[in-house]
Ligand code: FAD
């Protein structure tokens with residue numbers, strides 16, 4: 337069977353499915369191919385959504401044990417039902433992946449289940465349960481995402497030695513969990529299992545956690561996570577994980593060289609990053625050469641091959657769902673002859689721990705390295721009335737603005753709820769706001785957002801509370 341489309345998208349994660357919806361809205365005849373049984377990609381199936389469902393539920397559990405009594409709520413017989421906690425996570429995933437399938441129908445996008453392979457210009461073969469189908473198309477969009485990486489000599493079995501995927505479905509709380517990597521996945525999933533009772537040790541190669549985040553925030557965050565019971569060993573290189581009968585033996589040594597050491601664990605989570613996924617994609621048939629990590633380069637989502645586009649984790653930039661989504665939409669608009677655009681300077685990052693960490697724009701380290709003169713405004717949540725009524729005072733807001741322009745160049749937040757609050761700064765930056773614009777905007781009282789306003793006031797030294 338042969339069919340002809342305006343656009344064929346390979347991969348139905350946030351990059352692919354948002355591209356498909358926008359193509360459908362713009363009247364393009366569109367197909368999307370997905371090799372997994374459900375749509376939604378890493379984000380909906382084994383990433384953003386299940387991890388947030390577990391973070392939410394595990395925080396309730398730990399708050400019930402930790403905070404309720406001080407607020408006059410007495411709970412007795414508090415008990416974890418892990419099976420139910422995992423089931424509500426799966427419900428959230430199912431609701432959203434079904435939602436994506438509905439959106440494909442609504443926008444007249446034809447869904448093909450199976451592995452997509454480029455078979456030359458304008459030609460994609462789908463290999464699925466029903467055999468092979470060849471699709472003819474004017475445009476191909478590669479949206480095949482990414483997969484977890486491991487370390488040499490460490491075999492992930494998704495039971496005892498797990499990637500994020502296995503760590504989202506452990507059948508029991510490990511007594512001792514070792515995390516390799518203090519990045520976003522390590523801190524989020526480490527928090528989940530710590531809250532549920534695991535002893536958690538984090539082994540990180542660098543001498544800091546959360547590379548890429550503002551250094552001041554990362555330092556404070558490490559202190560808070562340590563108080564929650566996460567044990568950090570920084571500046572260490574893991575050299576192997578040996579699977580013994582009932583335990584795992586994790587060997588490591590100082591990154592700078594030195595004496596080898598070992599720790600026992602019940603489960604090891606390898607969270608040392610992800611790599612672009614292009615296996616079996618037939619890139620050679622259209623002359624695309626990914627780099628040695630598998631990353632496909634792009635120029636406004638165009639690859640080196642005519643009519644072949646690329647979006648999301650498989651191409652350059654941060655591996656984030658909203659970045660993939662924005663690229664998918666902009667790519668569809670460019671294909672339709674419109675002016676699609678992504679502002680890479682204003683892509684927020686959020687770590688959904690407690691407290692959350694959120695940022696957008698430049699870090700202080702980046703501004704210093706670029707020789708940009710800037711001013712800083714800071715405001716701690718200890719001085720914010722809503723944070724105090726909620727007894728959630730860890731963290732602060734930091735706003736960086738150009739020394740002569742006062743234009744907001746970056747914002748770095750740590751605190752409960754900052755993952756929601758960061759969008760205010762994104763909008764402000766998108767409109768080219770100065771810190772004074774934020775400082776002179778009325779914010780509701782008592783809210784956590786007042787900390788943003790106060791930090792903005794702090795840039796010019798007129799913070800009202802302290
Ligand atoms: P993916 O979501 O990876 O989707 C690619 C799809 O393509 C997959 O479904 C795959 O099966 C399919 N595919 C691949 N090859 C083929 C082929 N040949 N044929 C057919 N189908 C194919 N990001 C955030 O912004 N916020 C978060 O809170 C967040 N949390 C995360 C938590 C975890 C545990 C993980 C692992 C990731 C998280 N991410 C988060 C990152 C986010 O999931 C990714 O950035 C996002 O999914 C990338 O979207 P994508 O469309 O590029 O790729």
Ligand code: NAD
Pocket residue numbers: 487516517518519520521522524539540541542545546547572573574607608609610654655656685686687688
């Ligand atoms: P990461 O890049 O965030 O962190 C990996 C960490 O592992 C780094 O700190 C790195 O220094 C460390 N590391 C690397 N090699 C090591 C070694 N040999 N020994 C010890 N430590 C080592 O990667 P991740 O946490 O695996 O996440 C992957 C991607 O998924 C990220 O790009 C992230 O953007 C995305 N993600 C996002 C969210 C979110 O937005 N909330 C959540 C989860 C994942």
